[in-house]
Amino acid sequence: MAGIFYGIGVGPGDPELLTLKAVSVIREADVIIAPKTEKKEDSVALSIAAPYVKENVQIVKLVFPMVSDSDTLSEAWEYNKNVIVDLLKAGKKVIFLTLGDPMFYSTYIYVFRLLENCGYPIETIPGVPAFCAIGSKLGYPLVEGNDILSIIPATASPEKVDKALSITDNVVLMKVYKNVNDIVDKLHKYNLSGQAVMISRCGLPEEEVVCDLDSLKGRKINYLSTILSRRG
Incomplete structure (x- = not known):
């Protein structure tokens, strides 16, 4: 089975503001990518989506550093890309959670650009800014x-x-x-x-x-x- 990648906007904070489509895809996910910074153990986006996450889903917390050092950023982005691509190669339905809307000042935009030529389908599901x-x-x-x-x-x-x-x-x-x-x-x-x-x-x-x-x-x-x- 071919893998597929979803970018899902979870809105600003209230879990009830997620779209019906976002909830449907979250419930069917094999893997959830939960972005976080190095300073935090938990992902705010994951906590918002939590009511819709099934018990046996694989949670992968990836660090996206909030730094200006280009070497540090490049290393982190390449590592995160490889993790996601390996999951897609295994035929997983992978979703990336992001606050607000995926195409609005979002970390997801960079992930999307890294993956868009990797040969796997990508679907972006909007969220409430x-x-x-x-x-x-x-x-x-x-x-x-x-x-x-x-x-x-x-x-x-x-x-x-x-x-x-x-x-x-x-x-x-x-x-x-x-x-x-x-x-x-x-x-x-x-x-x-x-x-x-x-x-x-x-x-x-x-x-x-x-x-x-x-x-x-x-x-x-x-x-x-x-x-x-x-x-x-």
């Missing part, structure tokens, strides 16, 4: 009418962030954990702070909602944090 779940949870419309929405990684260069904030109507700021002080200042500068809200670990037990962004200054912000804002 964090900012969509946040908007629904808080009753916070993301865009209306002819609004322009910008999705900005806060880790981008200050010049790129400034340019986007200067012209957009509404904004989703991802990855705000590294430079939240600067981001809050920029939102004030471009009149985008009045209706801003940050939510961390949306749908997870440790979820936190912050409406006073100035109170974030000097704090350590969780990696899974997103800011929604609109010009006011």
Whole structure:
């Protein structure tokens, strides 16, 4: 039997937000690839999918380092690719779990590119992005009418962030954990702070909602944090 590889978005945190198709494939999996960083023993994506995982499935936790050293990254990626390909050669139905949507700021994108020419079928199953779940949870419309929405990684260069904030109507700021002080200042500068809200670990037990962004200054912000804002 030929192996097949699935990339599955598990959404931001609530297991009930997985699609019916995602649940169906998870329940039929032979192997589940659960990505994690070196600093953590557990996979958040796996914990979200846990209610649908059958007892006898093989769980393979692969480390995807969050480092900038190219040699370390290359070694890790090559090792992970070989592990997955060996499972596919054995005819396994292999699924890769990822937070949010697989094609949106996801580790899965790199895995997909590594495997797409390996000769095995790949199917990608979308998931609910964090900012969509946040908007629904808080009753916070993301865009209306002819609004322009910008999705900005806060880790981008200050010049790129400034340019986007200067012209957009509404904004989703991802990855705000590294430079939240600067981001809050920029939102004030471009009149985008009045209706801003940050939510961390949306749908997870440790979820936190912050409406006073100035109170974030000097704090350590969780990696899974997103800011929604609109010009006011």
